[in-house]
Amino acid sequence: MNITQLIVYPVKSLKGIDVTQSELNGHGLAWDRRWMLVDAQQRFVTQRQLPQLATIAVELTDQALVLSHPNVDPIAIPLADPQGNLRLVKVWNDHCKAMPESENVSHWLVAALGEQAQGISLVRFASEFTRPVEEDFLAGGEAHTYFADGYPFLITTTGSLDALNQALFANGQSPVPMNRFRPNIVVECESAWVEDQWATLAGQSGYELTLRKPCQRCKITTVDQQTGTVPQQAEPLKTLLALNTQPHLKGAHFGQNATLTTGQGSTIRVGDEVVPTRRAT
Numbered sequence: 001m002n003i004t005q006l007i008v009y010p011v012k013s014l015k016g017i018d019v020t021q022s023e024l025n026g027h028g029l030a031w032d033r034r035w036m037l038v039d040a041q042q043r044f045v046t047q048r049q050l051p052q053l054a055t056i057a058v059e060l061t062d063q064a065l066v067l068s069h070p071n072v073d074p075i076a077i078p079l080a081d082p083q084g085n086l087r088l089v090k091v092w093n094d095h096c097k098a099m100p101e102s103e104n105v106s107h108w109l110v111a112a113l114g115e116q117a118q119g120i121s122l123v124r125f126a127s128e129f130t131r132p133v134e135e136d137f138l139a140g141g142e143a144h145t146y147f148a149d150g151y152p153f154l155i156t157t158t159g160s161l162d163a164l165n166q167a168l169f170a171n172g173q174s175p176v177p178m179n180r181f182r183p184n185i186v187v188e189c190e191s192a193w194v195e196d197q198w199a200t201l202a203g204q205s206g207y208e209l210t211l212r213k214p215c216q217r218c219k220i221t222t223v224d225q226q227t228g229t230v231p232q233q234a235e236p237l238k239t240l241l242a243l244n245t246q247p248h249l250k251g252a253h254f255g256q257n258a259t260l261t262t263g264q265g266s267t268i269r270v271g272d273e274v275v276p277t278r279r280a281t
Contacts, residue, residue: 001187001188001189001273001274001275001276002187002188002271002272002273002274003185003186003187003188003203003268003269003270003271003272003274004158004186004187004188004270005018005178005183005185005186005270006018006019006020006021006022006029006184006185006186006268006269006270007019007179007182007183007184007186008022008029008030008031008032008060008184009032009033009058009182009184010031010032010033010034010035010058010060010065011033011034011035011036011037011056011058011065011067011122012033012035012036012037012044012046012147012148013036013037013045013046013047013050013053013054013220014053014054014056014057014058014067015054015055015056015057015058015225016058016179016182017058017059017060019270020269020270021267021268021269021270022267022268023265023266023267023268024207024260024263024264024265024266024267024268025152025260025264025265026143026144026152026259026260026264027144027145027146027152028145028146028148028152028153028184029153029184029268031060032146032148032152032184033125033145033146033147033148034124034125034146034147035065035077035101035122035123035124035125035147036089036091036098036122036123036125036147037053037109037120037121037122037123038087038089038090038098038120038121038123039119039120040119041090042087042088042089042090043089043090044089044090044091044092044147045120046220047220047223047228048218048219048220050113050116050117050120051223051228051229051230052113052116052228053113053228054223054224054225054226054227054228055069055070055112055113055226055227055228056068056069056112056113057069060079061076062079063076063078063079064076064077064078064079065077065079067105067108069112069113071111071112071113072108072111072112075104075105075108077101077102077105077122081099081124081127082099082100082101082102082124084099084100085100086098086099086126087099087100087123089123091131091147091149092149092150094131096125096126096129096131096147097125097126097128097129098123098124098125098126098129099123099124099126100121100122100123100124101121101122101123101124103121105121105122106119106120106121106122109122125146125147130144131144131145131146132144133145133150133151133152133212133259134150137212137213137257138212138259141259141261143259143260150257151212151213151257151258151259152258152259152260153184153185153209153257153258153259153260154181154182154183154184154185154215154255154256154257154258155183155184155185155186155187155195155201155209155211155255155256155257155258156178156181156183156185156186156187156195156254156255156256157186157187157188157189157191157192157194157195157255158178158186158187158188158189159189159190159191159192159193159194160192160193160194160195160245160254160255161176161178161181162192163192163193163243164176164236164239164240164243164254167239167242167243168235168236168239171239173232173235173236173239174231174232176221176235176236177225179225180220180221180222180223180225180236181215181217181221181254181255182220182225183255185209185258185268187201187274193245194276195211195255195256195276196214196245196246196256197278197279198211198256198276198277198278198279199211199276199277199278199279199280200261200276200277201258201274201275201276202262202274202275202276202277203263203266203268203272203273203274204272204273204274205263205266205267205268205269205272206262206263206266207260207262207263207266207268208260208261208262208263209258209259209260209261210258210259210260210261211256211257211258211279212256212257212258212259213256213257214245214246214249214253214255214256214257215253215254215255215256215257216249216251216252216253217237217240217251217252217253217254218237219237221236221237221240221252221254222234222235222236222237237252240252240253240254
């Protein structure tokens, strides 16, 4: 099996960036979820509240994070840490320290998306702050992440997407692309749902990822990641629920949350051969 796609999401809930390689860190792929949008109450804002965030493209240069949108000229945010007082921002039940970016970004968001973006600002994860991953699935270990929902890596497989799309087609629905699930690492394999049986995934350059927990999916999967619209209400969630890939868990699941157990600072590449170990039953 090989890695067929690597995707980094510098800003939570904006478009991802396909990369051919990335540095592996305990917090995730390099630059993944380092930034996040928050409302006036400093609570995280995602496509759950504002699907049109999917229409904002992201680029990383040597000097800047660049946001672009068809309605407005691009804006560049320097990679150097911004000046200003730390804020306490909220991601789910976690309170994180963050640095606010320029108010110019807030004005840009309104120009791009309209009044629905009023009151939203961009913050950057404070490098001196540590956000631990929930301990329940770490088997006594520890891991940290930035502004991801809960884990530093999300792994999906092409075989599972094929199976889901076959079920959608059988129900008279349109197939969905992998970007609906916003993975970091996509593994090419023929078998469906086989990732749910993996304990670890080892790469040829010496890294190892441990698969910790099935990823429960939300309504972001219903958002077209090109247009920011919802073309099929409740799909693919409805079909995922019917497939019941995790009979012992509530909800719809697709992909596996993972942490890095070996290979801090190593490089992961598209095309890498990866070898799984099976989960003990």
